[in-house]
Amino acid sequence: MKLTMKQHGFRIDLPHQTLDIDGDETFGIRPYQLMVSSIAGCSASVFRKVMEKQRLEIDDMEVLTEVERDEQAANRITKITLTYIVRGFHLDKEQLEKNLQLAHKNCSMVQSVKDSIDIVEQLEVIHLNHY
Known part of the structure; x- marks a missing residue:
């Protein structure tokens, strides 16, 4: 992976997409958003694979994220x-x-940050009914 400087932030050219990273959301995804989405995406993907291996069928899944940051320690x-x-x-x-x-x-992203970031996972189950 290579990051290239642009007028605002940096750009990553990936095989199927381009990703702009910048501290200002006007010009790209903010670094902390990228980190949080990587952790959430990895965890959700592993969760989904575990359910598939156990042949548990779900109709839909969403992951909501909340982030706490320390302004006194470089945010x-x-x-x-x-x-x-x-x-x-x-x-x-x-x-x-x-x-x-x-x-x-089993999530590599969660395991990579577990000693420096508190990762809390909560589950809400919505039972659908046949009508």
């Missing part, structure tokens, strides 16, 4: 709360919570 990220909203029929919340714990242990 570093201190805590990320990931709230998983899972929708489906016949969902077992206890099983989903176990799967989420397994995803936490």
